[in-house]
Amino acid sequence: xxxxxxxxxxxxxxxxxxxxxxxxxxxxxxxxxxxxxxxxxxxxxxxxxxxxxxxxxxxxxxxxxxxxxxxxxxxxxxxxxxxxxxxxxxxxxxxxxxxxxxxxxxxxxxxxxxxxxxxxxxxxxxxxxxxxxxxxxxxxxxxxxxxxxxxxxxxxxxxxxxxx
Numbered sequence: 001x002x003x004x005x006x007x008x009x010x011x012x013x014x015x016x017x018x019x020x021x022x023x024x025x026x027x028x029x030x031x032x033x034x035x036x037x038x039x040x041x042x043x044x045x046x047x048x049x050x051x052x053x054x055x056x057x058x059x060x061x062x063x064x065x066x067x068x069x070x071x072x073x074x075x076x077x078x079x080x081x082x083x084x085x086x087x088x089x090x091x092x093x094x095x096x097x098x099x100x101x102x103x104x105x106x107x108x109x110x111x112x113x114x115x116x117x118x119x120x121x122x123x124x125x126x127x128x129x130x131x132x133x134x135x136x137x138x139x140x141x142x143x144x145x146x147x148x149x150x151x152x153x154x155x156x157x158x159x160x161x162x163x164x
Contacts, residue, residue: 005136006045018056018106021045029145030152034082034159038074041082041159043152047132048139049113050151051090053082056108063101079109085158086113090151096128 001013014020021028021042028042033053035041044052055078057071067075079097086092094114099107112128121127121134 004046017045018054018108019060021054022056022058030149031156033152033156034078036074036078038071039078041078043148044110047135048144048148049115049132049135050148051086051092051111051113051155053086053111053155054108055079055082055111057106060106062106064099064107066107079111081159082111082155085155086111089154089158096125098128 001015002017003011003013004017005011012020012026014026017026020026022040026045028045029048030043033041033043038058039055040058041053041055044054055075057067057075059071061067083095086095090113092113092115096110096112096114098110098112112132118127118131121130
């Protein structure tokens with residue numbers, strides 16, 4: 001079991017965070033952004049940055065090459081749809097994508113938006129960790145959380161509307 005600190009400061013103990021979220025054991029702030037048979041997209045539960053989306057496989061795998069052909073197609077289509085919604089709805093111009101195979105939980109991709117305030121921490125990938133920690137420690141107030149929830153709802157509305 002691992003202890004995970006959520007963006008609201010609450011601590012949860014889980015074996016696999018992604019399994020707990022995709023199965024509904026843990027409800028991410030704002031709920032599900034979009035879901036398919038193979039993937040679940042939600043606001044990152046640890047870092048309250050509006051539009052920071054996690055796209056997680058529902059199947060417990062660790063590596064990209066473990067995706068079957070249907071999952072690969074679903075993954076790239078969802079990634080593209082979410083990215084377009086981030087741009088169209090939230091005005092996010094740039095996104096950093098992260099996926100790693102040595103994670104303690106299963107296959108997921110972080111879609112980390114870049115906002116102007118983040119450039120105070122630098123412009124490279126090295127700036128992302130300090131940005132995330134700043135968000136967790138300084139942006140978990142009521143106003144920032146309301147803005148994040150608004151963004152989740154706006155993305156969800158855009159994605160569900162485009163899915164019809």
